[in-house]
Amino acid sequence: NINVGVAAIDNRGKVQIAVDDTIYREHRYDTSLEWHDIKELSYAQSRLDGLDQTGHIYSTKDTDPAYNYVAEKLKSYTEIEGISTDFDSYALLSKTGKIEAFSEKYDKSFEFFKEETSTWTDVVKAVNGKSCIVALKQDGTVYVADYNKKCGGSEITYDEVDEWTDIVDIADDTGGSIVGLKSDGTVVCTKEEIKGPDGCFVYNPNTFDVSDWNDIIAISQSTYSLLGLKRDGSVVATGNNENKQLDVSDWHDIVAIAAGDWISVGLKSDGTVVIAGDCGRIALPDVSNMKNLYVPTVKY
Known part of the structure; x- marks a missing residue:
């Protein structure tokens, strides 16, 4: 999901793009x-990054x-297993299990991470967030490096993640909540406790209900x-539906999903793509020509 477009990997390891080029000339x-x-893609807002075999x-x-130097830094790495990137930061997982982190979002955040x-x-697995890096361990627990908390000015606390167990995946976007998938098929989500005017933490009602x-x-x-792919190939959704991106109740035979604030994208078992949402004055991406896409093996 590349905001108002779709990027996908086909069976040859090549990239296919669907986006309204009347706007993006x-x-x-x-x-x-x-x-x-290519085996993995990461959308970095104004840039697309890809990891090869x-x-x-x-x-x-x-x-x-001004941010092309970040792309040049990424190209200098080798032996990388997973990527999570933004235009000014990234978290890379090496094949040795080491994390390579970079950030210019906040002063001294690079040194901290x-x-x-x-x-x-x-x-x-490592995920690059707005003010944090989140990592999934082999034992099903989760690490969080929270820069805002370190600086003492955090409005959101992720302390409860320390108590999570039996996690098998973490969501790729940590703009607010951290979301984890448990081995029993349930989902956990941070509550996003926010500091009130008196300095006390109060509950944020905008957290995802799972x-x-x-x-x-x-x-x-x-x-x-937030999207969830069910064992039967259907999809559930929660959050803000301003652009109708949560209208996925009629999807079926789905094997992969990608959430977005404009559109939601689903990959079907036959290699075709479905979309829910509205891009406003930009036309929905035409995915009819996206063919022979790589269909991952679904892990039940």
């Missing part, structure tokens, strides 16, 4: 069509030239919405 993602042997990272040019993640072990979710095998999160 600069064709900013076109260079990704030349990539090969050998552990090297590709990047399209950033629309803001580098020091904090250097002691983490047995990591199987209390009745079950039989979930995959999750995908955007800033304002």
